[in-house]
Amino acid sequence: MPRRFTIEPLVIPEAPGASGWSDFDAANAVRNVCEAASYGTQDLVRRADEMLPMWQNTEFEPRHGLIARLDGDVVARAVIDTLADPASKHAWLEVLVRPEARGLGIGAALSDAIEQLALDAGRSTFIVYAASPDAPGPRLDAPTGFGSVPLENPEVRFLLSRGYRLEQLNRGSRLSLPADPEAVRRLEADAEAHAVGYSAVTWIGSTPEQYRSDMANLHTRMSTDAPTAGLEEPEDVWTVERVDAEDASRSSADLVPVTAAAVHGATGALVAFSTTFVPAEQNRAITQDDTLVLREHRGHRLGTLVKLANLRAVENDFPGHPSIITFNAEENRPMLDVNEAMGFVPIGYEGAWRRDA
Known part of the structure; x- marks a missing residue:
């Protein structure tokens, strides 16, 4: 039966x-x-x-x-x-x-x-x-x-x-922690040599007041600037209020956001960012969330700059976690190059599928 x-x-x-x-x-x-x-x-x-x-x-x-x-x-x-x-x-x-x-x-x-x-x-x-x-x-x-x-x-x-x-x-990729210090130093030197006119800023927890508007713009651009192939995913507009709501959700979820961003010296605007979420238990993996460099600011190693700044903050303030997990589009070769140079190794793959009803 x-x-x-x-x-x-x-x-x-x-x-x-x-x-x-x-x-x-x-x-x-x-x-x-x-x-x-x-x-x-x-x-x-x-x-x-x-x-x-x-x-x-x-x-x-x-x-x-x-x-x-x-x-x-x-x-x-x-x-x-x-x-x-x-x-x-x-x-x-x-x-x-x-x-x-x-x-x-x-x-x-x-x-x-x-x-x-x-x-x-x-x-x-x-x-x-x-x-x-x-x-x-x-x-x-x-x-x-x-x-x-x-x-x-x-x-x-x-x-x-x-x-x-x-x-x-x-x-899906995994970086064992702590990361190889020699690889990190080598990548930092390369990023600093190319990121002339930019600097990194890092914060833990909720988004500082002076960055909320820029972060809303970066999150919106995440929906349009990241590769989505034939999925044609639509623009997802963020506002300052939505940034605040996301911060509040993460805070109540007992996941600590760690964010690194690149500041464009000529304008003072944030033009790249990378966020990870750290769980309370030290024996659990850290989750890499979004990483983005605005299209008009690419070519300056800003992806490397913000990911390494984020890694430094995580290892300094939250030592002992076993790994960081991240997901990237397989055609996003620039970001995969950064990940591989940092020591990320593949753990698996997921297909992105579409159907029009």
């Missing part, structure tokens, strides 16, 4: 331990199990209480979820993220099923449900980022010309069967 499963909305609790917490915690565990299985490391694990603020504070980044139960247990989840702009047609979707619950139709049912939620919200361009562990056999090449995924992987077959097309490959 086929095992029965049910799908229902993910209820967001008001606080850890409040009503709905057990389901939220179980849904987060689904994420952790699937990430660890895909990348072969626990470095991507996140606590549920760390993730909760990002689900509660959704004024600027709307998010909704579904869960699937099998025999009463939460074994899968689906997430839809959209822009706050109601005119935007894009939706970012994720469906994850615990390995022991696969092959029962749960992933297909959750995909149907989350895609319908997107359509009901007026979103018709679906983007999915799906990890693709390496495997032998034929490959599906990304149209960018950089990277491929195993054609026979279950997630690849599944997405192709639903009409998605592969647009881009992202590389």
Whole structure:
């Protein structure tokens, strides 16, 4: 007799331990199990209480979820993220099923449900980022010309069967800490020699008052200046108020932001930045968030400048963490060159897929 499963909305609790917490915690565990299985490391694990603020504070980044139960247990989840702009047609979707619950139709049912939620919200361009562990056999090449995924992987077959097309490959990389001091010194000397007219500034925690407007601009440009291949991801406008809201969310999530930025001497404006998030537990990996150099300021080693300044701050103020994890588009060779020179090594890859409904 086929095992029965049910799908229902993910209820967001008001606080850890409040009503709905057990389901939220179980849904987060689904994420952790699937990430660890895909990348072969626990470095991507996140606590549920760390993730909760990002689900509660959704004024600027709307998010909704579904869960699937099998025999009463939460074994899968689906997430839809959209822009706050109601005119935007894009939706970012994720469906994850615990390995022991696969092959029962749960992933297909959750995909149907989350895609319908997107359509009901007026979103018709679906983007999915799906990890693709390496495997032998034929490959599906990304149209960018950089990277491929195993054609026979279950997630690849599944997405192709639903009409998605592969647009881009992202590389997950890991830097063991502490970083090689000789490599860091060599890179710092090279960056300083090329970054004439620029300087680095670093802060820990919330964005200083004098940088909030510039950081809003940098975050907005992150959505237009970073390579997105055929995904054609839209501009995501940030304001000072959104910078403040993001700072507040991270603070309540018990993740400490460490930010390094490049100051253009002629104008005093921030023109590049790199942010990491440091968890409270010293034995856990640090997460690299966004790194960007504005297009008009590239060619001066500013990416190296801000990443190294960030690394120095992390190692000085938060010693003992085992690693930093980052993800980059495989065609973003300039950033990968910086990462590789710092000592980052690949841990896995994810495909970026698109479907136009």
